Amino acid sequence: MSEIWPRRPRLVAGNWKMHRTSAEGAALSGEIAALVRGQKACAVALCPPFPAIEAVGRSLRDSGIHLGAQNMHPEPQGAFTGEVSGSMLRGAGCRFVILGHSERRHGMGETDDVVARKLRAALRDGLTAIVCVGETLSEREGGQTAEVLVRQVRTAYDGLPPGTARQTVIAYEPVWAIGTGRVATPEQASEAHRVIRATLDRVVGAGTGAEVALLYGGSVNPGNAPALFAEDEVDGALVGGASLEAASFWRIVAAAS
Numbered sequence: 001m002s003e004i005w006p007r008r009p010r011l012v013a014g015n016w017k018m019h020r021t022s023a024e025g026a027a028l029s030g031e032i033a034a035l036v037r038g039q040k041a042c043a044v045a046l047c048p049p050f051p052a053i054e055a056v057g058r059s060l061r062d063s064g065i066h067l068g069a070q071n072m073h074p075e076p077q078g079a080f081t082g083e084v085s086g087s088m089l090r091g092a093g094c095r096f097v098i099l100g101h102s103e104r105r106h107g108m109g110e111t112d113d114v115v116a117r118k119l120r121a122a123l124r125d126g127l128t129a130i131v132c133v134g135e136t137l138s139e140r141e142g143g144q145t146a147e148v149l150v151r152q153v154r155t156a157y158d159g160l161p162p163g164t165a166r167q168t169v170i171a172y173e174p175v176w177a178i179g180t181g182r183v184a185t186p187e188q189a190s191e192a193h194r195v196i197r198a199t200l201d202r203v204v205g206a207g208t209g210a211e212v213a214l215l216y217g218g219s220v221n222p223g224n225a226p227a228l229f230a231e232d233e234v235d236g237a238l239v240g241g242a243s244l245e246a247a248s249f250w251r252i253v254a255a256a257s
């Protein structure tokens with residue numbers, strides 16, 4: 001996928017979580033496509049729930065907006081009731097997959113090791129992974145932010161060749177900022193991104209950190225996006241709530257462009 005994945009691309013991805021039926025998703029993605037069309041400075045992706053993926057994909061056809069999913073199982077197929085594989089997502093038109101979102105780590109018991117297995121599976125299946133990392137409020141208040149980020153990044157990336165790691169995206173999403181309206185300051189986001197880049201340099205190879213796109217996620221909205229994107233360290237955003245409304249999502253894309 002290197003042909004459309006340059007060094008450290010700017011990317012704004014919408015994570016719809018468990019919102020929108022396929023009909024609603026097709027309508028929303030159609031509105032977003034009409035606004036985003038022609039904008040080339042920043043890659044854009046929408047990650048609807050599984051049942052809406054194909055309808056959203058149809059409404060995004062020729063729009064230049066990429067399709068993504070919010071999760072996948074590490075195995076290619078098998079007796080895993082309720083799960084979907086990376087090849088199924090590719091077959092449904094997905095380019096991206098979000099892995100290790102905090103709502104899965106903390107709500108569904110997804111461990112660092114499971115995220116690492118999913119990352120390898122996504123790479124095997126030709127998907128661009130958006131690997132989410134981030135500390136809880138108590139970890140931040142306990143001075144453990146860097147330690148948590150290092151552990152999550154190291155477990156996910158240990159053993160990956162640099163050329164492969166560069167084909168992924170990392171989203172720094174402090175758990176205390178997700179869906180709370182409490183956004184990290186641009187300085188907090190930059191500081192965390194520097195920790196993540198330094199960890200990639202150590203774990204994968206020198207220079208890797210500078211080449212991986214790092215998104216910030218957690219209560220991004222059109223008001224706070226410009227200050228976040230003004231940081232050299234911030235290459236884009238993973239947007240939850242504000243991606244469910246076409247105009248607000250578009251204003252965030254415009255701020256990144």
Ligand code: PGA
Nearest residue numbers: 178179218219239240241
């Ligand atoms: P939020 O969600 O923008 O609603 O805080 C972000 C995310 O969970 O990816």
